[in-house]
Amino acid sequence: MPFKKNKNFIYNLSIRDSIFIYFTVTALMAVLFIGISLYARLSSQLSSTLEDENIGMVNQVNTSMDTYIRNIIRLSDSLYYGIIKNSDLSDEFINSNISLLYDNNKSYVENIALLSKEGRLLEAVPAARLKDIYDIKSEEWFLNTLRKSENIHFSTPHLQYIFDSNKNHYKWVITVSRAVEITVGGNTEQAVLLIDLRYAEIENILNNVHIGNRGYIYMIDSKGEIIWHPDAGLLYSGRKKENNIVAASYSDGVYKERFDGRDRNIIIKSVGYTGWKIVAVTSNVGITLDSLKTKIFFVFIIIFILFIVALINSYISSRITEPIKELEKSVNEIEEGNLDTDVYIDGSYEIQHLGNSISSMADRIKSLMNDIVIEHEAKRRSEFDTLQSQINPHFLYNTLDIIVWMIENERPAQAVQVVTALARFFRISLSKGKNIITVYDEIEHVRNYLMIQHMRFKNKFMYEINVEEDIQELASLKLMLQPLVENAIYHGMEFMDGDGLIRIKAWREGESLFFSIEDNGLGMRKDMVDSILYNENRVPSKKGSGIGVRNVNERIKLYFGDEYGLSIDSEPDEGTRITLRLPAIAYSDIREGKKNV
């Protein structure tokens, strides 16, 4: 039956392809799983490290701001406690002392001024005048400073407008103010010490801070008003937005927020004394593959690993399946009929064992085929012999001689008997070429033969034929009894003088059909019996049909099996009995094909 491929692709995969695909897919999944897990883990680790660094950076900035504020406070204290408090304002050295302090700090100080509680300018370094359009004492910052006299007040960045300044320039400052006690002409009064800090100095501290992962830093006061922002100009024009008001509500720490459609991390750190907050903003996106080349490299690594894994899998699967393929080739050769092909026996233990088994199987098939050939050859030979014996010329000549003698001797009735018996004999001998006939026909055949021979041998012997009635229609081999009877006549009855007896019986026992041919002739020794049955070199007698006892035995075994055949019991001078055993098969079964022989 031709091998039909299963329509399902999976089932048609070779062992090699299956091993290759399954191992490769498994390895790929493992690699991807490990890769993604590691990537996520490392990404998380890096994000955490980055966050720690950003926090460190913010702390550093805070330290710088803190130092800056402390310096300012120290300057304010120096001005107050070192100069103003212990001096009378009428003292001419006050201005030079203030100027000295100013000169030492002018990199970040714009103005130092002392204002009376009425808003009059008492001292100013560098020298300046107040614009008379503004009433200082009604300014909110001035009133606040006097009200909360124990504190040093830090303003948010503002335009310095109270002093008459260069017409073409303006200054943004952060004003540090405190209530002070001054002595004027021996009288103590309250006043306001004002230090204007250059805004640029704050900018210097905050502008060059780099926060990783596309971040930035800005500073707000306690109400959220921006003190410094890298995009301040854009914020004020409305081009950019910032979440500064919300940031003012956070205490120190790290927060996640969503603003303007983006997730981001916020680090808050308060600057001491002022209530200001440093806000660091970083993108919430972890360490990602943000460049095309990095993405491609990642793909390259995955494909490279896949390539190596596939290569290894291909090698392993080849090592496993190559012996199977070679064995398959050998089996194909055997399938095509070349049983002499060398079966491949190599590879793993199982494949070697399989190869050995196939080789043994091929040898066995070869042997069986040879046996069949031999058997067919034997059959053919025996059938040829049988065919040849169907028309035995000696028997025919002798019988015709008898007929002629009978006619010449005016015994027509006997001649008719002999002719009729001869006709029947030959008719059954031919049986239209069939090798299996009924028991009835086989007995008839031998009966006709015996009749003719009985007449020929002038009553040298008698014969009896006993056949059970119910076995007439069983199957029998053609030309089975006649050769045996022939032998009995020629070798057993030859020297008998009228008291020879040939007895033929046929009966059934269970599933077996028996025939026996018994004579009371010369008998044989055992060695002769064996020689008849087994000696292949024995020349068949020319007197008989030429088939011989061995031929009958072989034919029975050929057609019905080795368990059937004939057996010979013989004793010298006592006689011989040949028993034939056949299977009891109805002739109709064989004719209709129900049984094969």
Next chain:
Amino acid sequence: MFKKEILPWIIFAIILAILFIMSSTDMIIKDREESIFPISVIIDDTSDKYFTNLKKGMDRAAGQYNVDINFITLYENKSYLSQLEKLNGEIENSAKAIVLVPVDITKMQDDILKSGIRVIILGESEYNIESVSIDYRKAAAQISEVLMREHKGDYNLFILKHGALDTEDRVIYDSLIKNTAYQNIEVINLEVNKIEDKLAKLNPKEENVFFSLDKQSTVEISDIYTDDEILREGISSIYGLGSSTYILNKLEQGIVSGVLVWNEYEQGYIAIKNAVDNIKTPGIKNKEVLETYYINRENMLDKEFVRILYPID
């Protein structure tokens, strides 16, 4: 059979090689180089004195977008032809874009369009040219409203300008004619006429209101008010379009009554940003319109305005 087995491996190896070359070398994917964009700014004046805030905005944008700004003033001849000459010169100098404060856009627009270079106009443009400007009609309405509010009786209105009125000036002029209750209206070209001569002829008993269409004119008239006690008599109020620190000082002192301003820092920033956007993605044509605000002494220090008038950068 051999080909069937080995071909996928060869293809695999080729793909790997290509991926490696793409990811680890510059042969296929070149690393994006940070381009520097050379952009020239050509103003309509011989000095950049009145463009301080604009320049601050431009500098901020230049830092963010990697721009090399070349700020160009005119020589003595403040004509559109000298501007065109400067423009062509900058094209030859490989400027990728030009930000232009046009002397006269109507006369220049054809040449600008023919030049093929990206141009951003700082001013109104009816043509298919990018611009960053105020809405002159709205500005005109604001000025008219202020004049109507602050001057009830008949007054003489003098419109000052260094040079002839351009299209934008005409919008304001037309609005003032229609919407203000002036007695007389006169345009004085300070390139041609000296303001002192005009002031000398004015009747100090009449209300003479001066409106400057440019900063230089505002400065000149306010300087005369500050320095000349006699001529000051003929000046009742000074208003102006645009501001500078000097003008704001005058505003603070009460010499200038009010100015109509816009965020020049933002204007400069947007001009550079849009120029860069246009270089990266040619064909974009944006027309940005800025808000205008009326500033006087009372509101000039309001938080809302102080950062516009005095940008921190």
